[in-house]
Amino acid sequence: MRLTGWLRSLRSCAMLLGLFLCALSAHAQQISPYLQTPTANSIWVSWKTTAGTESRVEFGTAPDQLTQVVNGSVQQLGTNYLYHSAQLTGLQPNTFYYYRVRTGTNTSQVNRFRTQPVIGEQAGHVRILVMGDNQIIADNRYEKLVRAARTKLESMYAQPIEAALNLVVNVGDQVDVGTLEQYEQVHFKMSAPVSANLPIMTTVGNHEFYYDGDLALYQAHFKYEGIRYQGIAGAANESYYANQVGRVLFVHLNSMNTDAAQEAWLRSVVNAAERDSTVDWVISLIHHPYQAEQYVGDISQTLRNSWMSILATSRKHILNVGGHHHLYARGQTRDWPMYHMISGGTAWDQYWGQSREEDFDDVQKTIANWAWQIVDIDIANRSMTVETYAEAHPIVYRTQGFNYNSRLIDRFEKKLDEVAPSRPTIQNTIGAPVTLPYTFNSSAFNSSTGETLNSTQFQIATDSAFRNLSVDRIRDFEDIYGDTGAPLYEPVDRNQGVNILNWTVPAFGLPNGNYFVRVRHRDANVMWSAWSDAKAFTVTGSNNGTPSISITQSIYAPTEPVVVTYANGYGLARDWIGVYRKGQTPGNVTSTQYKYVTGPNGSVSFANLPAGQEYFAAFFTNDSFTEIAPRVSFYVGNEVGISIPRTEYAVGESVPIAWTGAPAHASDWIGVYRVGHVPGTQTSTQWQYTPTASGTATINGLSKGYYYAAFFLNDAYFEASERVFFSVGDQIATVSMPSTVLAPNADFSVNFANGPGTPKDYIGIFRAGATPGVDVLVDYLYVDGRASGSVTFTEDLPEGDYFLALYINDSYTEVSNRVAFRVGNGTTPTPTLRADRSSYRQGLPVVLNWTNTPGGTRDWIGIYHAGSNPGSSNPSVSWRYAPSNSGQTSFTGLARGNYYATFMVNDGYTEITPRVNFTIRAAGDLNGDNVVDINDRNLLRASLGKCEGNPAYNRDADYDNDACVTQLDYQAWYSYYTNP
Template identity: 55%
Template sequence: MFNLKDLFRHRSWLVHGLLTCLLVGFSSLALANPVPYLQSATPDSIWVSWKTASGSDSLVEYGVTAEQLEHKVSGNVQTLASDYLYHSVQLTGLKAETRYFYRVTTGNQQSATYSFMTPPAAGKNDGKLRILVMGDHQIRNQNRYSQLVNAAKNKIEDLYGEPIEQALNLILNDGDQVDVGTLDHYENLHFAQSSAISPNVPIMTTVGNHEYYYDGNLANYQAHFIYDGLSYQGIAPASDESYYSYQVGRVLFVHLNSMRTDATQQQWLSRVIAAADQDQQVDWIISIIHHPYQAEQYVGDISKTLRDSWMAILSSTRKHVLNIGGHHHLYARGQTREWPTYHMISGGTAWDQYWGQSSEVDFDDVQKTIANWAWQLIEIDVASRQMKVDTYAEAHPIVYKTEGFHLHSKLIDSFQRRLDGGQPNQPAIQNEITAPVALPYDFVSSSFSSAYPDGLNSTQFQIADDAEFKQLRVDRIRDIENIFGDTGAPLYEPVDLHANVDIMTWQVPAYGLPNGQYFVRVRHRDSNMEWSPWSDSVNFEVQGSSSGDPALKLDNNKYASGAMVKVGYSGGRGNPTDWIGIYKAGDKPQSVRATKWQYVPTPAGELSFTGLTDGEYFVAFFEKDSYEEIAPRQHFYMGPLVQLNMAKQHFNEQEPVVINWQGSGAGSKDWIGIYRVGQTPGGVGSTKWQYTTSAEGTATFSGLAKGYYFATFMINDGYTEIAERIAFSVGAEIASVSLDKQRFEQGEAVQVHFSNGPGIAKDYIGVFRQGAIPGQTGSELVTYLYFDGAVAGTVNFEQGFEPGQYFLAMYTNDSYDQVSNRACFVVGNGPLCGAVAGLSVGQQDYETGQAVVFSWSDTPGNSKDWLGVYKIGQEPQSDYATKWQYLSDKQGSLSISGLTAGDYYGVVLLNDGYQEATSRVTFSVKAAVMAGDLDGDGQLTMQDAQQLRAAFGRCEGDEGYLPGADLQADGCINFVDYGKWLALFRQQ
C-alpha cells in the first residue's frame, strides 16, 4: 500500500504531479472563452469548430486583415450534452494560399482573433509543403501532450522565422487522440491540449483503438470531426468517417482504420490508390494508420492486415513514400524490404513505454527504435520532387518523471526521398573461390557506387541452395545503423548495434551451413531507398562442417509408462562436450538440472533414455557443456495411453458425432478436442471440445458444420496428445474449388484455388472435358495435379489447354471419388459453360450522355440475375462493374446511362454472382462535345471546375488560357464564365 511516508519519500513525483494538475487546471480555465479548432481545409474552404457550455448561435467573422473581419458566416450547433454544445462553420469561397484572420462568437462568448493559411491548389507544382506529425495523446490528467504541441510550435517557428500558420500547412494525428471516447476526453484531452496550435493550422485525425472505448459506433468521433465532405476523385470516405482521403497540392493523404480491416475498406483503398497512380496531379502519397507496419517492442502488436495486404496495395505505386503509424508510445523508423517506402511510428506522449517492458525483437526492416516522446516535421519541395522528414525528441518517459521535457527538440533522425533518383550500381561478391571453403568464412561485397548523390543505407546478403535463390539459407538486410535498446539509467541513450559492424561483409559462422553446394549474392540500397541490381551469384562448396542443420528426432511423441525413449540427433558440432538433455515441461535449462542427459561426441547418432516417470517432457540439444541450444526442442509424453474409437467415420450434417475413450489417467483437465484437418492443436482453437474426467466414457458433439475433422485426446488443459488421432467427416461434397475467372486464352495457365480438402497425400485436382464421366472409358482425365495432401492452397496448370469447355474438381486418394464442387471454364471464344441465354446491344458506337440499350432472352429468370457493364480489360469479380442493373424477367430490354468515353462490354451474370450466362457484347462510347467539359470525360464534374478556377484571369495568348473555359466567348476567363459553368452543372 502507498502510505504517507512513501508519498514524501517520492516528493519529486509529488511536486511534478501538483504542477501537472495546476497546468491542466489553467488549460481548462483558458478554454472558458471559445478556442477554435480547424480541420478539413481545401484551397477554397475550411471548417472552424469550437465547444461552448451554452449558446446556440455559431458565427465566424473573417477577412484578409485582423482589422477588417468584413465577412460573417453562420453555421450549426450539435447539443452533445446539456453543457456541451459543439459548433461548426464552413468558410467557403476562399483563395488558395491566402492568409485569413478570424474570430468565433457564440452569444457573449467571443474568441481572440486568429489567422490561418489556405492550402495550395490541387496539383500546384511549386513551393513547399510542411506537415507536423504527432501521435497518441491518451493522458488526460497531465499536460504531456500540450507540452509536445508547444515544443513543436516553438521549434517550427524558430526554424522558419514566421508564425506557425505560415510555416506549416497541416497537422496529422495518427490515432488515440483520447484515452476513452467520451465527451470529457475529447474536450479536456484532444481539444484542450491541442489549443496552442489548433486555431491556426488544420488538424486531421486517425481512428485508433482508444476512440472505440465507450464509443463503439464512433458517435462522438463523428460528431467532432468533419470528414464526410472529403473525397478524392469522387471516391467517398467511410460512412462513419473512420477512413478517408484528400489531396493537398501534389500530395494525397490516406487515413486508414486499423480497427476495421474489412473487404470494404480494402476495396476503397484499392480504388483510391489506382486512381492516384494515374493522376498526373499527384506525385506523393502518405498513408496514416494507428496500428503500425512493424514494431520491435510488444512484438506482434501491429496491423497484420497492413503488413500482409494493404502495404502491397499502397506501394503498388511508387508515389507511396511513407506510412505513418502510432499505438507504440515511442519513435521508430524502417523501410519495407522491397518497395521504396518508409514506415514510421510517431507515438506521442501516451502511457510510458521503454526498453525492458515487453517482448523485444531486432527486425531487419526496422532501422531504429528510440523510446523517446517525439514529433516529426515533413517538408516536401514540390518543384524538386524531394521529401525530408526530421524527428525531434522532447523527453524519455523515465527521465521525464524527474526532469520534465529535457531533450529540447533534439534532432534524433532525418531521412529523405527523391522521386527522380535511380538505382545504385550493381555490386559484386569480391571473393575468388577456387576450392571448398571451411567455416567460419567471410563473404565480401564490392564498394558502394552510384551515379546519384545518395549514399549507402543497406546491404542484403542471400545464400541459397539453388541458383534461383528460392531455397534461402540466409536472407539478411542490414542498415548502416541499427538503433535497438538503450544504455539504461541515468541517460537512457539509444544504442547502435551496428556501430562496429561492417555491413559489406557477411560471415557464415562455424557450422552455420552444413556441408554442400551453395550460391551467394548481394545488393545495395541507397539512402533514397533504391535497391541496386543483385550481384552475379557466386557458387561455393562447404566442407568440414556438419552433415545438416542440427536436429532432434524422437521415435514417438507419446510413450507408455516406463518405456524406453530413443532420441535421434544429426547436424551436431562434433565437440566431445556437446550434450542432449531431457527436461520436464516448464523447466528452464540452467535454472534446474536436466532429468536425464548424455554427451554426444559424434555429429549424428541415437541415444536411449530409461527410468523416466510419467509426465510431460522436452528434449534439447546443447553445445560445449553450455546451455546454448542448437536445435529445435522436441516434446513428448510418458504415461497411460488413451484409445479413441468411433462407430463410423462419416456423418450427415446435423447428426451428433459420438466418440468413445478408454485408458486415461482421469485428470480433471484432460479433454477431447475436435479440429479441422490441417489444423494444429494450440496453433488454433478447437472447433469443439469436452473435458473427460473419468478413465473411460463417451463424448457427444453436436452442431459440427460440413467438413473434414479429426479428434484427439489431450491432458492438463494443454496440447500434449496422448492418443492416436481419429479422422471423420461431416456432410458430402465438403471440399471446394474455384477459379479467378471462367474464360482463358489458348495456352494460358489455369490457376485453381481449393479449400477444406480431406488432407490425404494423393488427393488431386482433375480436369475433364465438359460432358465426361470420371472413371468411365472415353472420359479420361485431360490432366491432373497432386498437392501433397494440403487441405487448402493453389495449384497451377501451366501447360494451358486447347479451345473448348472443361470442368475440374477435387478427387480423393487417387480415386474418382469427387469430394468438391465442379468448376467449369472455357478456353477460347466459345460460350461459357451453361451459357444459353442471349444478349445484344442496340448499336456499336454511342456518344457520352446517350443511353446504351441492351436486350436479353432465355435467361434463368432468377430475381438476382443482373447485367454488368465493364470496361474492356476488366473482369467480373476482380473488378467493379462500371454500371449494373438487375434483370426484370427471362427476356426484355433496359437502358444504361452515364457511361464515360471508353470501350466496354456487357454480360448477363447469374443470381448476384459472377457466372456468365451470355456471351459478352462489346461497344464503344465516344466523348460528346459538351460546354464546360474541360477534361473531356463527357460529364461536368468538380474536376472541370478546378481547371476553370486555375485559368481565372487568363486571356487569349496567355499561358494557361483554356478556350473551353471561356463560356461567354469574350477572350478572357473570369467569374462570369464560372457562373455560366455552375448553371450548366446544376442543370445536368
Template identity: 50%
Template sequence: MNRSRFLRLLTASGASAFAFRPFRALGAIDYDFSGTPAGLRPYLHAPRPDSMRVSWWTDADSQTFIDYGTDMAALEHTVSGTRNVLGSNYHYHTVQLTGLQPDTYYHYRVRTENLTSAMFRFRTPKPLGTATGKFRVLVLGDNQIIDPAQRRFERLVERAKKKVEDLYGVPIEESIDFVLMPGDQVDVGTLQHYRHLHFEFNGWISPYLPIMTTIGNHETYSDPGLANYKAVFHYDDLDCLGVSSPDPEVYYAYQLANIAFVHTSSEHTGAAQTGWVQDLVSAAETNPQVEWMISLCHRPYNAEQYIGDISNWMRNTAMPIFARTEKHVLNIGAHHHLYARGQTREWPVYHIISGGSAWDQYWGQSNEADYDDVQKTIANWAWQLIEFDLDARTMDVRCFAEANVRFPEANRWSYHSRLIDHFQRKLDLPAPDAPTLAAPPAEPLELPLTLESSAYVSATGENLNSTWFQIATDTDFKDLKVDRIRDVENIFGDTGAPDFEPVDIHADLDIIQYLLPANALANGSYHARVRHRDTNARWSPWSAAVAFEVTGSSAADDPAITLQKHVYALDERIRIDYDGGPGIATDWIGIYRKGDTPGPVASTLWSYVTGSSGFREFDAKLTEGEWFAAFFTNDGYTEIAPRVPFYVGHPPTLATGKSGYDEGEAVAIDFTGGPAGVTDWIGIYRIGEAAGEANPAQDWDYLNGTRTPPASGVASGSLAFDGLPKGYYYADYFVNDGYFGIAEPIHFSVGTEISVVLIDSPVVNPGDGFTVRFSGGPGTPKDWMGIFRKGDTPGPDPLTAYLYVDGNTTGSVTFQLPDLPPGDYWVALFINDSYTEVSNRFEFSVPGNEELKIEESALDGSSIILAWPSRVGTDYDIEGSDDLETWETVRSVRGTGGRIEETVDAGSTEPRQRFFRIKTR
C-alpha cells in the same frame, strides 16, 4: 526507507498548534503553463482548397457564428452553423466555410450568444495538383493521457509550435499546411476526453492549422460504435481522385497539392477496406496530378518493443498493395509510445512510429527484438516535420525529441527539440550500381568464411544505407539459409541510467562484409549474392551469384521437414522444406495418406532431394483428406525426421455470436463448409492448451450435437456448449476422431473477473516495492496491470501506475513506487491495452502520517491525545522528537487504530516544539 509526515505540537500556556509536512513530489515542472490558451479555441479540420471546417465546444450556448475575411480589420462575412448537444455541458458547434480561395489567408473569430473568441488566422490549401513550392506537415502521435497535472501532450504540442516558428521565423500557419495524427487522440472515447484532452491540449495549434485524425484502439474504448468520434470529426464528404470510402470517418483519403493522404483503420480491417485501398492505388498510379502518397495506420508496420503488437493487415495485406506504386513513400504508425523508423524490405517505402507522449514506454519494459526492417527505435517523446519540395520532387522528414520518460520529472523535458532523425525520399533518382561479390575458394572450404562485397557505387550522391546478403542451396534463391539486411546505423536499446542515450549496435560493423562463423552452415553446396541500398531507400540490382562448398561442418541441426501451412486447397501447390539431412543422393521426401505405412504402401507423391537442405514442390493434385509428409534416407523407408501432417480440402468456417458469455450461458458455435465426416467433431480448449490425447477438451461434440457419431455427415449447423467454467477459450474443428484442427480457431470468454490478482498483504509500506501475482489471464500482447485509487473509474479517472504482463497468462509483476502517496488503492488486470477489466480488484492501502492527528490537548500544554484510524495487520511506531534529529519511540501498536496520551513537560511555562510521526514497521 519509510517516508513519514510529521505532527508538530507547539506548547505553551493555553496554546497548541500542529502542522503537516506535505508529500514531496519529484520536482517542479520546468515550464509554466499559466499561459495555456483560454477561452473559445476553435478547431480546424477537413481542409480543402475552397473550404474549411471549424468546430468548438461550449457548456450550454446555442448559437453558432463565424465572422471571417481576408482583412482582419474588416471581417466582411458572417455565417452560422450547427450546434449539436452531445451531453450535459457538451455543446458541439460546427461551421463549414465554403467558397474560399485556395492558398489564401483568412482571419476569423467564432462566437455564440455569450462568448466571442480572439482573432485567429488560417491558410487554405494550395489548388489540387499543385507541383511547385513547399508543402509541410506536422505529425503528432498518441495524445491519449488527460493527466491534468503534467499535461504531457500539451507540452509536446506547445514545444513543436515553438520549434517550427523558430525554424521558419513566421507564425505557424505560414509555414505548416496541416497536422497529421495517427490515432489514439483520446484514452477513452468519451466526450470528456475529446473536449478536455484532444481539443484542449491541441489548443496551441488547432485555431491555426487543420488537424486530421486516424482511428486508434483507444477511440473504440467506451465508444465501440464510434458514435462520439463520428459526432466530433466529419470526413464523410472527402474523397481522393473520385474514390470514396465505404465507411467514411473510420477510414478515408483526400488529396492536398499533389499528395494523397490515406487514413486506414487498423481496428476495422476487412475486405471492404482492402478493396478501397486497391481502388485508391489504381487511381493514383494513373493520375499525373498525384505524385506522392502517404498512408497512416495506427498500429504500426513493425515494432521492436512489445513485438507482435503491430497491424498484420497493414504489413501483409495493405503494404503490398500500396507498394504497387512508387508514389507511396511513407507509412505513419503510432500505438507504441516512442519514435521508430525503418524501410520495408523490398520496396522504397519508409515507415515510422510517431508515438507522441502517451503512457510510459521504454527499453527493458517488454519483449524486444532487433528487426532488419527497423533501422532505429528511440524511446523519446517526439514529433515529426515532413517537408515536400514539390519542384525538386523531394520529401524531407525530421524527428525532434522533447523528453525522456526515464528522466526524473524535474528534468524530463530537457531535450528542447533535439534532432534525433533525418531522412529523405527523392523521386526520379536511379538506384545504386550492382555490386560484385568476391568469389570464395573453388575447393571445398571449412567455415568461418567472410563474404565480401565490392565498394558501394552510385551516380546520385546518395550514401550507402544497407546491404542485403543471401545464401541459398539453389540458384533461384528460394531455399534461403541466410537472408540478412543490415543498415549502416542500427539504433536499438539505450545506455541506461543516468543518460539513457540511444545505442548504435552497428557502430563498429562493416556491413560490406558478412561473416559466416564455424558451423553456421551444414556441409554442402551453396550460392551467395548481395545488393546495396542507398539513403533514398532504393535497392541496387543483385550481384552475380558465387558458388562455394562447405566441408568439415558440424552443424547440430537434426533432420527436419517443414510446411508453410497445415491446410491446403485441392489444387494448391505444396512446398516442403528440408534441413539437416545426411546429404545422400538418394534421400527422398514422400507424401502419404494418414494411416498408410511407408513400404508396404506406396507413396502418393515423392521426390529425391538435393544435398542436406533445400525444398521440393509438389504440383500433383491430392484428394480431400488428411495426409503426411515424411523424410527418408538412402532409397529406403527409414524415416530420419518427424512426420508433418496436413490437410487437403475446404477448411470449415467457425463463428460464434459474441466474444463474451456469462457463466451458465450456452456458447453457440456455428460451423459451415467443412468436410462433414461422420467422426468430425468440434472441441473447446482453454487458451494456451493444445489438443491431444494427454490434454482432453473442456467440452466437445460430434457435428450432430451428441457424442454418438451421426449416420451421415453434417455439412453445417450449430452446437451449444453448456456449463463451461469461467475462462478464456478457443474452439476448433477436428477431423476423423483425431486431434488435427483444420479451421481458423475462434476465441471467446466465459464469465467476468476471469483472471485472479493477488498481493501478499493488503498493506503496502510507503516506499516499498510490492509484487502482484496473477493467473488465468487472456494472454494477449498488451494485457496490463493497473493501479487506481479507491473509488476511481478506469478511463475517465487518472491511472496511478501500470505494468504490462508481456502476454503471459500466469505470472507476476513488481511495482517500484517510492513516491506512492498514502491512501487506499486497488489493482486489476486489463486486456490488451484497453480499460476492460478481466480480474478481481485487489484492494490495498499505503499508510501515512497524515492520519496521525490531535484529538485533545491539555490547556496547560502538559499532554496531548493522538489518534489514528484502524489498519488491521499493520505494525506502527509512534515516535517523538524535539529537534527532528533525535527520535524516541512513544508507543508501539499493532493491528488497530486508537488513541494514545503523550505527556509533554507538565507545568512548563516556556513554549516548546514537539514533533510526532507515525511509521510502519
C-alpha cells in the same frame, strides 16, 4: 465562470482593443477554435461552449476587416456541451485569413490560418506536423509536446506556424476513452497551441472505440463526411478516408476494422492515385503499425500481410505512419522503396525492458522517446525530408520533465527521380572449397547521384536461382535498438563499428555442400541496386547440419501442391521424402507418394493427393525407411469454417458453434479450450463429434472464463480450422497479492490467472475510490499477452490506499476482481473543505480552507447556487484553482442567496469533499435574522469605537474593512437600513 478564464478574456480584449468591442461579464466563456478538413477554397472551424446556440464566424484578409460572416450549426452533445461548426467556403488558395468565432456575447481572439495550395500545384512546399497518441488526461504532457513542436518550427522556419506548415496529422488514440470529457480535455484542449492556426486531420485508434463503439462522438466532432478523393467516399462512420493537399494524397486507414469493404476502398484509392497526374506523393496513416520491436506482434497484421502490398502497387506511396506504441521507430520495407515509422506521442510510458522485444531487419531504429516529426515535401524539386525531434524519455521525464529541447534524433529523405545505386560485386576470388568461418566481401558502395549507403543484403542459397535460401540478411549502416539504461537511457547502435559490406559465415554456419552467394546495396533514398552476379562456392570441413523438413502451412486445398523443403540432408543419391496417411507405418505400407531429393538442401513437390485426408511427410536416407528428420503433418482438403454469433456469453447460456465445409468423418470433433491451453497437452473443457459436412454444436454448462473453439480431425488434435475466441461471464480473471499491506518504497508482485491473453492486457493501479477511465491511473504493467503469471511493480507509490485489477487490451474494461491494498501504516487522509462561518452579510469575503487534497494543478473549488449541480446547465458562480494539498482562499462579490462550495479535481466535476453550505444575507443584516432593523443598529452601536483585537469588535459591522468600527461604518449601515 472561473477567474482565470475571465483574466484570459481580459487579456484578449486588451490585445484587440481598437479592433472590436470586447464585452466582458462574470459569465463569459473562453472559446478556442479548432480547424479541420482544409482545402484550397474552404475550411471547417469548430468550437465548444457551455451555453448559447449562435455559431458565427467572422473573417477577412486583415485582422481589422472581419467583414465576411458565416453562420454554422450547433450540436447539443451533452449537458453544458454545445459543439459548433461552420464551413468557410469561397476562399482563395494559399491565402492568409483572419477570423474569430462568436456565440452570443462571447468571442474568441482573432486568429489566422492559411488555405491549402491548388490541387496539382507544382510549386512550393507541403509541410506536415505528425503527432499521435494523446491519451493521458492527468498530465498535460501532450500539450507540452505540441507547444515544443510549435516553438521549434517557428524558430526553424523564422515565421509563424500557419505560414510555415500546412496541417497536422494525428495517427490515433486522440483520447483515452471516447467520452465528451476526453475529447474536450485530451484532444481539443491539448491541441490548442496549434489548432486555431493549423488544421488537424485525425486517424482512428483503438481508444476512440472505448465507450464509443459506433464512433458517434468521433463523427460528431470531426467533419470528414464530405471528403472525397476522385469521387471515392470513405467509410460511413468516417473511420477511413483519403484527402488531397496540393500534390500529396493522405490515406487514413482504420486498423480496428480490416474488412473486405475497406480493402476494396483502398484498392480504388491507390489505383486512382496511380492514374492521377495531380498526385506525386501518397502517405498512408494507420494506428497499429507495420512493424514493432517492442510488444512484438502488436501491429496491424492486415497492413503487413495485405494492405502494404496494395499501397506498393503505386510507386507514389513512399511513407506509412503508425502509432499505438508510445515511442519513435523507423524502417524500410524489405523490397519496396518506402518507409514506415511510428509516431507514438506521449501516452502511457513505454520503454525498453517492459515486453517481449526483437530486433527486426526491416526496422532501422527504435528510440523510446516522446517525439514529433516534420514532413517537408519540396514540390518543385520532387523531394521529401522527414525530421524527428525528441522532447523527453518517459523515465527521465519523471524527474526532469521535457529536457531534450527538440533534440534531432532522426532524418531521412526520399527523392522521386533518382536512379538506383550501382550494381555491386562479390570481391572474393574463390578457387578451392572454403572452410568456415569465411568472410565474403562486397565491392564499395557507388551512386551516381551522390547518395550514401544505407543497407546491404547478402543471400546464400543452394541453387543459382536463390529459391532455397540458407542466408538472407539485411543490415543497415545503423541498428538503433535498446538503450544504455539508467540514468540517461540513451539509444544504442548495435551496428556501430560493423562493416556491413562484409558478411562472415561462422563455423558450422553452413553444412558441407555447394552454394551461391550474392549481394545488393540500398541507398539512403531506399533504392536497391541490382543484385551482383552470383558466385559459386563449396563448403568443406563443416558438418551436414541437423536434417529437417518443413512445410509452409498445415492445410492445403485439394488441388494445391504440397511443397516440402528439406535441409542438411546426407546428400546421398537415394535419399527421399515420402508422404503417408496419418497412422500408417513406413515400411509396412506403401507411401501415398514419394520423391528422391537432390543434394542436402532443396524442396520437392507433391500434387494431387487425395482430399479429405490427414497426412505426414518423412525424410528417409539411402532408399531405406530410416527417418533422419522429425515428421511434418498436414491436411488436404478445404479449411473447415467455424463461427459463433457472439463473442460474449453469460454464465449458463448456450454457445452455438457452427461448422461448414468439413470432411464428414465419423470421428471429427469440435473442442472448446480455455485460452492458454494446448490441445493434446491439456484436455478440452468440452467437445462434441461433428460427423457431417456442416452443422451446429451447442455447448452448455461452461463456467466463466475465456475460451477458444477449433475443429479437429479423426479423434486427434490436428486443427483443420482457425480458432474462434469467446468469453463466458464477466470479471473472469483473478488477481492476488502475497500481502495487501506494503512498506513504503517496497517492490511488490501481483499474480494473475485466467486472463484473456490479448497483447496489451495490463495490471492497473488506482487510488481507493477512483473510477477507471475517469480518474488518474497511478501505475500499470502490461502482462505481455499472458493468460496467467505475475508482474512486479518497482515504482514507489505514495503512502495511502489503492486498488488494482486486470484490464483488457489497453482499455479500462475491468476483467478481474479488485484487490485493495495499503502503502504505509495509515489510510489516505480524507480531503476536507471548510468555511469560516455558515452565514455572511453581503460584502464580506467567504473564506474557505482545504486540506488533504491531491494537489493537482487543475484541482479547483467551485461556488454554486443551492440546488444546482456541477457540470449541469447552471455553471459555477465563481471558482478558484486549488493546486496544493492544503490552503486557503476567499470569494467576494456574491449576491444574496443560498450557496454551497465544493472541491473538484483535474478540471472536471468529480467532487471529493462534502459540500459546504452557506448563506449570503442582506448587507445590513448583522444578526442573521433576515431583517434589517433596529436590532442590527444596536449591534453596530455596541461595537462603535472598537477595533480588531478588542472583544467588542464586530467584523460584520466593519463595512469599510479598516479594522475599526466608526461613524463611517454606521453611515454605510444606515444606507442599507433605509434601502434594504
